């Protein structure tokens with residue numbers, strides 16, 4: 001019953017034309033009015049609640065650069081051993097599975113929590129004090145991992161670029177409630193050969209919407225053309241263990257296609273704010289959410 005209710009809300013409110021259109025006009029992204037408005041409200045609610053509960057904000061100057069640009073990459077790798085162990089574990093896991101039609105093989109905490117149990121001790125090590133401090137500085141409150149997933153992209157044998165990976169090879173913004181952020185780790189070296197993720201700045205992204213050049217799916221290539229000509233494209237390439245934060249609800253981004261026989265492995269944490277401090281281990285064990293679009297976010301802390 002609840003599932004049916006959620007589906008109806010998704011279809012008639014969150015994905016309704018009027019909601020998406022208003023979101024585009026006002027917020028210059030594809031999140032829709034509801035997810036953007038709730039995200040805007042949460043950005044005030046959680047810091048104010050956290051402060052009352054004794055949270056002290058530590059300023060981190062790099063947060064400004066993330067907020068301004070929409071992404072921030074760190075190549076300063078101190079997690080080599082953990083990443084190597086994770087990559088081995090993930091590679092072992094992928095051998096049990098067949099590559100789906102979409103080209104993307106995925107293990108998500110929303111539906112395969114049991115399979116992820118052996119990954120948790122390693123994932124916990126990756127979320128260092130520095131990262132937690134950075135997230136707290138970004139949110140102005142405590143942070144909470146609500147989902148994480150590992151995925152491998154290959155060139156799908158039978159699909160066009162635009163249909164690959166659940167259409168994420170098209171330029172897009174994510175559409176979760178807008179306070180949320182994503183933290184990516186490269187599990188193996190990412191080069192131009194194995195399909196790096198690409199993004200453009202928030203300013204460039206807004207410009208795409210202002211100039212009415214956003215199309216999804218981008219079947220005529222108009223968005224690609226506009227972005228190639230008018231924006232600065234950043235390629236997320238780097239050594240295994242490199243990490244980057246991305247405001248994927250506001251900065252346009254996409255997956256590119258690995259060359260034949262190559263693949264790209266990423267780990268991503270989907271993170272939101274909270275007024276409550278939780279150990280990382282607890283966050284990981286309770287991270288059984290899917291993408292959160294709207295009203296549901298009001299009841300999560």
Ligand SMILES: [Fe+2]
Pocket residue numbers: 168172173174248253
């Ligand atoms: Fe995305």
